[in-house]
Amino acid sequence: MKNILLLFLLSICFFSLATKNVYAADYGLSVTPPLLRVHIKPGKSITQVFTINNLSQGNQTLVARIVPFTEADDQGNPVLNPKSTAPWLGYFGLANSIIKFNEPFTVAAGATEQLILSLAVPDNAPLEDVYATLMISTYANSIDQGFQGAQLAATIGSNMLITISSAAFPDTILKIENFTPQANSLFKIGNLYFADSITPLTFTADVHNDGNFAAETKGVFRITQGNTPVYLEGILPVNVIGKSSRQLVNTDGQPFSFTPSLGQIGPHQITLEIKTDNSNTSNSITIVFLPLKLLIGLIVVVLIIIISVKITSVKPNHIPESGIDNQKQHL
């Protein structure tokens, strides 16, 4: 009996000591900054620290790499090209003593690590924009063979828009396109829009960068009647990479909107203006506001009143008493 008890106690002690902390296989990572915009001359170099924080409960083995992109959607989401072998990838390096590109490194649970990115542009580098994403991915070189299903991997990124130029303000060519009002109570004749004067209107527009260098969409959405400003709203300043388009939105990230007042009747000029450091661009449309709904309402009211008056003014048909008597006699 003693032996059994001793064996039991020994077993408990063994398993107690042998157990280690077990965490759910979660993932959490943050990166700062999410965007790096650099304007650099050939022959110069810079360093930028990217801070990553392991928010998961366990240690994370990660790999950092640079992935180029040349395209993006109209919301500013890059279309990554991981197979690209752009020659300018050699401009980038990591100044960390241990961490290197494409080699795994470990960040302890809850710990913070810094990636010291260096960018050295050679003297003979072509004057152009280069776009890339610093990607930090989870690293696993094997899957548990007893595991049936999907092993997930995660990647987080930070975008880099690099302008290599000798000029402080390289040429930018922005064009505002597809500038149109959106509303149900709206019609168009020629180049003129006609809209109801009390119905809210929204406006959508894109900006296309015909140039080779990224530009920022700083500007205003303006409504004027004659030369008098009626409404003004800022354009959200976002980056438009070369040879791409972006949707223009207001500073809340929403389409531009305008609710005319009852008195704002007649032609109004709706203008979008963008000013970069070395060029301006604008696009305008003209909308004639008319009290359409008000007039329709008045016409309906008048018609109802006229019909009501006509109905109430009709005299009821009276049957003569003599006629009733005749009918009674006949019966």
Add this chain to the structure above:
Amino acid sequence: MTKKIKLDPKNIKYYLITFVFTVSVFTIFSSSTALADDLKSPAFEIQMSTINITGGDKSSASYKLSDTVGQTFQGQFNSAGYVILAGFQYINTLTPFTFKISNLAINFGSLVPGTPSLLSNTLSVTTGSAFGYSVKTIEDHPLQISNGSTTIADTACDLATPCLPTDANVWSDNTRYGFGYNMAGTDVDTTDFVNANYFRPFPVQNINNPVVVMSRSGIATSSAATVSYKLNIPGSQAAGTYQNSIQYIAIPSF
């Protein structure tokens, strides 16, 4: 003593026409242009990029601006040879971009033919100082035994409602086999994932491009979406352990 005024019913039409005419004339001609005084103030001019006057939010009934206009960097660029802007100028705080996955191991264990197995996890994103983001996904290959010869195909959904990596559709028939996923939650395209019966197959590396599963144009403070993974095998499926790797890629907008 009050005196009652009676309208002659014969003239009611003339009264109405006069009333309508008066209202119309008043509406059209008496309206004056509403001007906002602030538009003439110096603050009106600050929206353009390099005028070094002020910063911050401005608003009135007739205009709304938010700018971060600061010093022009021409001098700095000419002297140092570079200018670095980290983060977004129009978002005040440099808070980090964060991506979380609640569970990295989608382990179905033993499977019963004809009985779908369902597992789920949660993707969470905070944009911090970024203005928008997208999360894309791709798998390395369909679920397969380690020797690679036998696979469980990615779902094509129901026969009458076929789905694609970019187009979810109904998958409720238990005689339709494969592996797929459904999405629900914040920043998910609910026009595609209409309800819990709508599934997509994962795009396959080297065949398809990664597809967007979450996206937002604007600041996300606590966006979270649930991914439901569905696996259904036929009775003829060869015994073995089937595995693959699914990658989620979270990138902020620029």
